[in-house]
Amino acid sequence: MTPRIGVLAMQGAFREHIQRLCAIGIEASEVRTLDELRSCDGLIIPGGESTTIARLLLAFELMEPLRRRIAEGLPVWGTCAGAILLARDVPGLDRPPLGAMDIRVDRNAFGRQLDSFEFDLNVRGIAGGPLHAVFIRAPAITATGPGVEVLAMLADGRVVACRQGALLATAFHPELTADPRLHELFVTIVREAIARRAAEGAAAGATA
């Protein structure tokens, strides 16, 4: 079955993610309501302003439902602002928004817009050479817990891509380039989650 991937559409570059997913034949839709959140098999939290997205999730009462779905195993990929939302520790924020990943994320870690940059990055598990990565007022992952797999690191040791179970965080914006490989990785994570759920359902059915 084709997984339905939602892109959180509170604010930010949600259209670009949807275009990237469509380009690889995946059904993708904007998520603004509880019903839309319930009906997706995986969710992308796009780049944008993390404070704005967090405010809007609270205002529209989606923060708790999203936190619950993540606890139940919903695959989520956060890019840039999305990675900030997923982190358990965000210096400067008393209450990290979702607190789902065992990582510390520093906001605006490279400076202001003048310091935004792009370059080629090797990502573990991504075949076919380096990815072109665009960093815009980007955060950096400056600490990772034991269950977190580091996928890409800068020369100074700061992590810019990592995975913890079905959760994926990137400090950069794969939606701004035509390279589909990270979107394909996320689709694989979503397919695995669906298969696992189906297997658990079958096992539960067999014992009943």
Added chain:
Amino acid sequence: MTSTSTTPASAGLPSANGGGKVATATWTVKAGLAQMLKGGVIMDVVTVEHARIAEEAGACAVMALERVPADIRAAGGVARMSRVELIEQIMEAVTVPVMAKARIGHFVEAQILEAIGVDYIDESEVLTPADDQHHIDKHPFKVPFVCGCRDLGEALRRIAEGAAMIRTKGEAGTGDVVEAVRHMRALWGGIRRLQLTPEEELPAAAKDLGASLALVREVKQLGRLPVVNFSAGGVATPADAALMMQLGADGVFVGSGIFKSDQPERMASAIVRAVTHYRDPQVLAAVSRGIGDPMRGRSAAGLPAEEQLAARGN
């Protein structure tokens, strides 16, 4: 958790581990920040306190200004780039991107804004133009620019000069949305006409638009501008903001509309929500409750020619 690095952010850019070179101030990076602002509200702020209120309400960026456009109108005189200290204080106070305005054609104001490190420069008709013939050549700057337009030709001229983001002008400081609507309709009308124009007629169309053939061809192919386009100039209520979004804006600038309203915090937060759910009348009704009176405003139709800011720069 284990700390992955002790290097301070100020240590500079990392070297690439993929063998490529680190590139800053590229077109992708300049236009990319505007892509991250989409679906958001950029609010004019004149003090640190305003900036904090705007950020708290969910603004995706703030425009640091000495006076909101309504007060610029009232004050008269020459409107220039804001004081450097004011902009710097606002940059210190918030984590969202900070924009600031330079006068049309005043490339030295723009150089100063780049030197203090603002995230975006608005080459704005709200300030008194410094050059009545030419806009700033925006390509050499590392900081991206947003510029105003009233129609497709004006938008494409600004993009050719290096603008990485466009906003339709509207009529700033009036609280009257009619000009914002006119300019947004003119822009999309121009784009739709190009989509119906056959290839052999594109050179003539480019000439009529006063725009480069390459950009005209790109717009025809994309069916939209090649950069993000916000709406500005006259948005005063959540309904106005949603109207501009339904007419095809990627986001909205709100100037006087927030801090000239009865209850700025509530108005700001309501407009932010309205932009997210711009197609949902139930949400729009809900956010329109309990926000007090919008700015009083002034009919744009009644403005004498010399007070029409949108006519500055072409």
